[in-house]
Amino acid sequence: MTYHHRDHDNDLLTVSANTDSDGQPTVLIATTRDGIDIPLDRIEELVAGIRDTARQAATSGPPPEHVGRRVNAEDCPACSISPTPPPYPFLCPGGTP
Ligand SMILES: [Zn+2]
Incomplete structure (x- = not known):
C-alpha cells in the first residue's frame, strides 16, 4: 500500500511500506523538495494513511x-x-x- 497526499501547489507526500537495513518493516515517508502543506482538517486523514501503511508493512514480511x-x-x-x-x-x- 502506498498513501499519497498532493498539496495546493502540487508538492507530493508519499508514504510506503519499506524495510530497514536489518530487514525490519518500516514506513518510508518522502516528500518532494519543497515539502508539503497539509490543511489542518486533513491531518487525521494523513495519520490514518500512515497507520494503514504501517499495518501493511508489518504483515508483508517473508512467508x-x-x-x-x-x-x-x-x-x-x-x-x-x-x-x-x-x-x-x-x-x-x-x-x-
Ligand atoms: Zn510446519
Whole structure:
C-alpha cells in the first residue's frame, strides 16, 4: 500500500511500506523538495494513511517457514496457516511451505 497526499501547489507526500537495513518493516515517508502543506482538517486523514501503511508493512514480511524437527504443527507458523495441515499425528514435516 502506498498513501499519497498532493498539496495546493502540487508538492507530493508519499508514504510506503519499506524495510530497514536489518530487514525490519518500516514506513518510508518522502516528500518532494519543497515539502508539503497539509490543511489542518486533513491531518487525521494523513495519520490514518500512515497507520494503514504501517499495518501493511508489518504483515508483508517473508512467508513463515516450517520449524521442522517434528514439532507440533500448531506451534509451527507455516503449518498453522497452511490450507493443507499435516496429517495425524499433526507434526511439522519441515522443509519449505
Ligand atoms: Zn510446519
